[in-house]
Amino acid sequence: MIGNFISNYDRLRKPLSKKERLSIPGKYRYIGATSVNDYINKYNFDGIYLLLGEDGTVEDDNGYPILQYISGKFWPNNHAHVLQGKNVSTEWLYLFFKQRKITSIVTGAVQKKISQKNLNSLSISIPDKDKLARFDTIINPIFKNIRIIESENHSLEKIKLELLSKLF
DSSP: OGGGGEEEOGGGOOOOOHHHHHTSEEEEEEEOSSSEEEEESOOSEEEEEEEEEOBSSOBOTTSOBOEEEEEEEEEEOTTEEEEEESSSOHHHHHHHHHTOOOGGGOBOSSSOBOOHHHHHTOOOOOOOHHHHHHHHHHHHHHHHHHHHHHHHHHHHHHHHHHHHHHHO
């Protein structure tokens, strides 16, 4: 079961209302199930995490989960599971879910939901430790570059917004 390879940090999530977020503007991402919702002046997570939609938009049109590979400081809301790999890298976990349809574990007719219990119940075949280590040797530099490029994109977006505000 995939649950044996997931560290789940949902218990550390603390949702903030729009009113609360407006009172604490800042540089840290407040992230929902599908995207960044706001920027606030505090964070409660710092590191590399996988966010997987918990309720609302939890899967795409083809049955694959809504995922976000997140690095750095951020504050997740309560609509996304906050995960890291356990005995597998978070990058391995991300790529596993990118290739795994999850329709069978989604519940709810009106509001779609993936419970921790259902999430943890997905069956899986895990490669041996040597193959996982070789995988990480190959994939870690790629994900490091992804993190660098995303950080540069964020910086460029801030510069763009600042320049536009001065021009208009």
